[in-house]
Amino acid sequence: MLRLKKTVVMVGMMGAGKTAVGTMIARLLTVPFLDSDEEITRAANRPISEIFERDGEPFFRARESEVLGRLLKSEPAILSTGGGAFLSESNRQLIHESGVSVWLRADLELLWQRVRHKTTRPLLRTANPRETLRTLYEARVPLYALADLTVDSGPDLSVEETARRVIGALSTRPDVLEDI
Numbered sequence: 001m002l003r004l005k006k007t008v009v010m011v012g013m014m015g016a017g018k019t020a021v022g023t024m025i026a027r028l029l030t031v032p033f034l035d036s037d038e039e040i041t042r043a044a045n046r047p048i049s050e051i052f053e054r055d056g057e058p059f060f061r062a063r064e065s066e067v068l069g070r071l072l073k074s075e076p077a078i079l080s081t082g083g084g085a086f087l088s089e090s091n092r093q094l095i096h097e098s099g100v101s102v103w104l105r106a107d108l109e110l111l112w113q114r115v116r117h118k119t120t121r122p123l124l125r126t127a128n129p130r131e132t133l134r135t136l137y138e139a140r141v142p143l144y145a146l147a148d149l150t151v152d153s154g155p156d157l158s159v160e161e162t163a164r165r166v167i168g169a170l171s172t173r174p175d176v177l178e179d180i
């Protein structure tokens with residue numbers, strides 16, 4: 001049996017599958033699943049897009065940092081973050097202190113295919129969302145690369161296969177996942 005000893009923090013771009021794959025990992029390991037976007041939405045009682053619109057991105061980022069700090073204090077879990085959460089140095093430090101970060105890496109074309117029909121991501125409400133995604137991708141990749149582990153989310157893998165890949169990567173870290 002596998003025992004999770006630290007919270008696994010899923011990081012990476014919008015559409016990488018942090019929420020979908022994170023949910024599956026938690027199910028496979030029978031541990032709690034947490035999502036920072038979900039927590040922010042619940043506390044504010046309105047969707048992310050509305051929080052961005054009415055309160056602005058800085059307000060959202062402040063709530064995001066608070067939520068991360070709080071969720072990292074709970075028992076070991078799978079914690080999926082929003083795509084911007086790993087960009088701030090203080091968030092990265094917080095995550096590094098009490099969890100292990102996993103960059104769910106996907107190439108730009110795959111990300112675009114997954115997000116293009118969704119209206120839930122306020123940062124992509126621009127005149128040219130595809131170009132916006134590219135700009136964000138290029139700026140963010142060097143920061144995601146600072147994560148403790150990297151797992152590829154390819155177009156040929158199902159959510160469950162990707163989740164199993166992440167568990168495989170975590171198994172290389174006995175301080176995170178212990179076989180008991």
Ligand SMILES: Nc1ncnc2c1ncn2[C@@H]1O[C@H](COP(=O)(O)OP(=O)(O)O)[C@@H](O)[C@H]1O
Pocket residue numbers: 012013014015016017018019020021080114153154157158159162
């Ligand atoms: N193999 C896969 N891995 C991850 N997501 C997938 C996969 N196949 C389809 N999807 C879909 O792509 C979307 C990924 O979005 P989501 O999990 O919300 O990503 P994120 O939280 O990183 O923005 C979901 O709708 C998910 O069901």
Ligand SMILES: O=C(O)C1=C[C@@H](OP(=O)(O)O)[C@@H](O)[C@H](O)C1
Pocket residue numbers: 012013014015018019037048081082083084085120121122123
């Ligand atoms: O990349 C970002 O800055 C964001 C990603 C979103 O989460 P997902 O990565 O889960 O889509 C959400 O937090 C918000 O729209 C901002």
Ligand SMILES: [Mg+2]
Pocket residue numbers: 018019020037080081082
């Ligand atoms: Mg998500």
